[in-house]
């Protein structure tokens with residue numbers, strides 16, 4: 410199947426594996442499809458920066474999904490180190506507050522100014538409310554009143570005012586985010602489930618086609634691909650469903 414780059418480039422495959430070998434197998438199976446690769450905590454904590462660098466050497470765009478949430482000084486240092494890896498995108502929790510978000514941006518600038526070789530400015534993205542969080546959990550367990558959408562919009566505005574390029578949110582919130590922050594403000598949306606597939610621990614979900622119809626920039630998909638008998642076939646049918 411010939412996959413149009415314009416579609417594939419907007420699909421982020423979550424390499425949620427315990428070991429580098431398993432992730433490598435999936436990358437090999439998807440060879441030739443120019444999708445974005447997402448490295449999250451599970452793989453990064455086991456395979457480390459080396460795995461990220463190997464993806465970059467193979468020419469992939471990489472989203473390092475470590476969701477930093479710490480005191481501003483620590484997040485600044487983390488951002489500096491992540492930027493030096495040459496990733497294309499990374500993220501921080503907006504719940505850390507505006508000063509923490511601004512520190513993340515300062516860390517990026519420091520790495521770009523101090524680097525010995527040319528690095529592109531990564532997109533720094535704020536996590537609003539995790540797509541596994543339901544209205545009830547947000548209100549009763551996390552202790553935030555009001556609707557999930559209102560919190561997501563408040564966090565998106567804070568992320569934008571701190572200079573971030575966009576947010577992670579559910580595809581259900583994309584239209585309102587774009588209305589409030591402008592079409593250029595990037596939305597990265599996990600919580601993607603092809604029709605008929607298991608929702609698992611996700612809560613605020615749409616199908617790939619529905620997510621793009623809402624105007625999202627990137628969709629993030631993990632288990633519907635990684636847990637499939639034929640991961641390449643699963644990704645190809647997702648792509649077909651979008652076109």
Ligand SMILES: O=c1ccn([C@@H]2O[C@H](COP(=O)(O)O)[C@@H](O)[C@H]2O)c(=O)[nH]1
Nearest residue numbers: 423449538539540599600629630631632
């Ligand atoms: O709000 C968020 C933020 C990040 N994620 C990450 O996306 C993938 C989704 O995986 P699935 O297997 O398709 O559910 C995973 O790596 C999460 O850490 C998210 O789901 N929601």
